[in-house]
Amino acid sequence: MPDDTLDNTTPDTTATDNVTNLQDEAQQAVADGDYATAADYQAQAEAAAGAAGDTGDLTDGPDSGDLQTAAADQQTAAADQAQEATDAAAGDYSAATDDAAAAAAAASGADATGGGLTDDGSANTEQLDESWANWDQETADQDATTADSYAAAGDTDDATLYGDAATGEEQTATGLGDEGTFDTAGADPVPDDTAVEEAPVEDAAPVDDSAPAVDDSAPSDDDTSAS
Numbered sequence: 001m002p003d004d005t006l007d008n009t010t011p012d013t014t015a016t017d018n019v020t021n022l023q024d025e026a027q028q029a030v031a032d033g034d035y036a037t038a039a040d041y042q043a044q045a046e047a048a049a050g051a052a053g054d055t056g057d058l059t060d061g062p063d064s065g066d067l068q069t070a071a072a073d074q075q076t077a078a079a080d081q082a083q084e085a086t087d088a089a090a091g092d093y094s095a096a097t098d099d100a101a102a103a104a105a106a107a108s109g110a111d112a113t114g115g116g117l118t119d120d121g122s123a124n125t126e127q128l129d130e131s132w133a134n135w136d137q138e139t140a141d142q143d144a145t146t147a148d149s150y151a152a153a154g155d156t157d158d159a160t161l162y163g164d165a166a167t168g169e170e171q172t173a174t175g176l177g178d179e180g181t182f183d184t185a186g187a188d189p190v191p192d193d194t195a196v197e198e199a200p201v202e203d204a205a206p207v208d209d210s211a212p213a214v215d216d217s218a219p220s221d222d223d224t225s226a227s
Contacts, residue, residue, distance in 0.1 A: 019049045019057040026067070033118040035074050035110060039067035062115045070114025077106035077123065084126060088177040093134035096177065100127035129180025133173045140169035 022045035029038035043064035049055045062070070084099035104123035111119050147162035 019045050019052070022048060023059055027061075030062075030067070030114060030116045033116055035067050035071035035114045035116065035118075038114070038116075039064050039071055042067055062113065066113050066115075070110040070116070073106045073110035073113065074118065077103045077110065080106060081123060081126070084130065085181045088130060088133070088181045091137070091174075091177070093130050093137055093173060093177050096130040096181070097127055097134055100124075100130050100180065126180040129176045133176035133180065136169045136173035136176065140166045140173060143169065 022041050026038045026041035026045060029035070029041060042062070046055075046058060046064055049057050080099050080103035084096045084103065087093075087095040087099055100123050104119075104127055107119040107123055111117060143162045143166035147159045147166060150156075150159035150162060
């Protein structure tokens with residue numbers, strides 16, 4: 001009498017193959033830096049494994065929820081870099097620095113959660129460039145104010161000295177602001193910043209507004225600290 005407890009049918013490997021193929025697609029998308037696509041394939045793999053009643057076919061690694069979080073972080077990084085470009089173009093290098101810092105954090109978070117290598121470090125370089133741009137712009141503003149004070153007191157030589165310094169520093173700020181800007185996450189890394197910090201012009205001594213001449217404590221024309 002036949003033993004009805006034996007299952008002589010051939011195991012159906014279709015479900016297993018489907019889960020494997022879907023996960024392979026998910027892992028390829030991670031390697032390509034596309035967490036959104038990876039999340040979609042992984043979610044299909046998890047659904048297929050659940051339908052087959054064997055989640056053991058799922059490999060270790062980020063699940064679909066992790067990959068969705070990574071995809072969201074990736075989009076946040078792109079949005080932050082786009083905002084950085086807008087702020088830098090407007091000359092607001094302080095805000096651009098903050099934008100780049102946020103983009104760097106989001107890009108790093110995406111890889112930490114998604115398990116990929118999409119963060120090329122460019123946002124960190126942007127943050128450095130925008131920070132230098134902000135420093136130069138602040139120095140330029142200070143020197144421009146000092147130049148105005150000397151001009152108002154009739155000291156044209158020192159007014160010119162500080163005015164020229166302000167112009168040069170503002171040009172440097174603009175250059176660094178432009179160098180550290182792009183608005184597409186994953187674009188080619190910005191070249192390493194080779195700029196050398198400029199020594200700020202010494203703050204001018206207070207101008208005596210009550211007299212037509214500059215206070216005696218003001219830097220003289222041969223004051224090398226202002227060069």
